Amino acid sequence: MTTNMMGRVAIVTGAASGIGRATAMALIADGARVMLADLDIAGLDPILADARARGGDAEAIRIDATLEADQAALVAATLDRFGRLDCAVNNVGGGDTGVGICDETLEGWDRTVRLSLTATWLGMKYQIPAMVAKGGGSIVNTASMAGVRYSPAAAPSYSAAKAGVLHLTRYAAHAHAEEGIRVNSLSPGLTATTIVERMFTLDQQAAIAAGGQLIARAVQPREIADAIVFLCSDRSAMITGTNLEVCGGAR
Structure with a gap:
């Protein structure tokens, strides 16, 4: 998919694997200059090597997205390296599986909420002023279908945190629209x-997909990445405060 990302500067957190990695590579392929951020700094090396081999422009930084100082340092490093910030993808998240309301621990709850919700807020806290300073920008927060509807595979903390991402996104979109900031989430x-491959066998994935969505297969990370790139680009200029469900059509 070709967009108008040429020369734009983007941040992608959780960029070392999965959706974050696919998104970073898609943005670079479409001409964006990308700051890759992850706790797994070594996992960013193959993306940097691929970007440079293709003539792309990318840099990497190690951060813990749940720490305010690290989120501030990420934006500062981006401005120092690229001089501006046009879009940001807050992609950090995770949590336990196979636990319910009555057996999830407070420690597990706090850890998941910090990773899946607090990290998104901390990212936007520093990304928005940097974007306002250059006239606007676009933020995409990775949510989850577990935050939209009940999922027996997701812990209550994860479902609640991702539901929080949905409303936090709408809040930010309303609060900063007049400053030229668009904020959307993607589930x-x-x-x-x-x-997911560690959690479920291929047969289990197929069964989950067949039971929960119209297109009976797992979504590929690049399919998520293409949607995120669209939301970052001017092709979605009139889309803000919206949650885009990329799930094969939830039943």
């Missing part, structure tokens, strides 16, 4: 990432 369905 993937079952996606064929390495994390």
